[in-house]
Amino acid sequence: MTTQHKQEILLEAGTNEMEIIEFYLGTQPFGINVQKLKEIIPFDQEAVTTIPGCGAGMLGTLLLRGNTIPLIDLKRHLTQKSSAANVDQRRVVLVCEFNNRINGFKVDGVNQIHRISWNDVQPMAGFIDQFRPRFTGSVNIDGREILIVDLEHIVTEFDPEANMDYEIDLRRDLFEEQRPHTREQMKLMMAEDSSLIRAGIERVLKSAGYTSLEVYADGQACHDRLLQLRQEVTNGSNLRDHLQLLITDIEMPKMDGLTLCKKIKSDPLLNELKVILFSSLINEQMSAKCDLVGADGYATKPQIPYLVEMIDSMLDISN
Known part of the structure; x- marks a missing residue:
């Protein structure tokens, strides 16, 4: 090439x-x-x-x-x-x-x-x-x-240390000390195609207190669900009543995370949704792409504690 x-x-x-x-x-x-x-x-x-x-x-x-x-x-x-x-x-x-x-x-x-x-x-x-x-x-x-x-x-x-699950043990005490009830009230969505990583992220987020979490195995399935929520917003509902933040991988069948983010940020009824791109591909060049599609934040796997801190910051979670 x-x-x-x-x-x-x-x-x-x-x-x-x-x-x-x-x-x-x-x-x-x-x-x-x-x-x-x-x-x-x-x-x-x-x-x-x-x-x-x-x-x-x-x-x-x-x-x-x-x-x-x-x-x-x-x-x-x-x-x-x-x-x-x-x-x-x-x-x-x-x-x-x-x-x-x-x-x-x-x-x-x-x-x-x-x-x-x-x-x-x-x-x-x-x-x-x-x-x-x-x-x-x-x-x-x-x-x-x-x-x-x-x-x-x-x-x-x-290499077990490459597994995101080990991050849970390293920060478990911190998570338990910082579990404000407001985390449980927040509604999150995640799109991730790897069953291993999907399960790991879900366990960590729920251990941190983010128990209201919808999970999808590809970007298209996630987008389809967002379009359902969009219809409810069209009918007079507020998007924030249904969903506050989306975490998405970049590499996914059917629809990748960059495309998913771009579709969300270009939709006047969905663009207020906070979007975090969480991917093993994050580097300087990929960060530029994330910015280009309007992502609110991005992090490389397996920085789970950093991901939780980023979510807290975007949703204004405090003790």
Whole structure:
């Protein structure tokens, strides 16, 4: 991809589009959001330091320009199979950055980058989602069903401290000391496609006292509910009587969080709703996009305590 193309992508926000890089584990195609990808490098076994006892999918650490990063064998972790000899010559490492961390993921090869609409991404079926799969959805491109990998989920399986649940224990006393009844009176909505992260955020918010919370697995379902509330506002009701704040992920099937926020802020009957974008993709460039669509705030996962403080500030919650 050219630098000019990258700059053009960065200027766009709220188009409900994304770019995925298609890669292979054996013959099965998978994909991740290009926003997470820093670079692709050839796999070099000599640059890997094995760490005993890490599990079959964790190869160890990879030396990358003087720095070491965790290296996960995606094929071994997802399929419990080693890379076949006939694909060894084209194995590469996807160096990814999200949640302010850098990790390497060894794959059998890469195909190309596709620009797609989030509307074409199908969420995982409900009966599969309950088992917390390592995928957030799938998209059909030229007859190939490409599974979108939940890299955040995978990292938490190797690094418990990357799991947002640990934030609950670190700040539990603070939450219990700061549980004004006004939190319970506030009505919140959340859109998040990852079942693991969705459950984690819900537990933390409710432990903090935000017990009135509607949860949706994709941006379109959330927007549909907002349109129902909009109709009630049209009939004379006040939006604040039904909902005060929305927390949304950015990467979601059907409708991404940037598009969802843009639709809300461009609607005269919904634009007073406070919107927080809570995503592993937050960096300087993504922050600019969040500002462009009118977000009231944004935070990177897993900054749960900061998220609660931001909600308190926006809703004027005080002891």
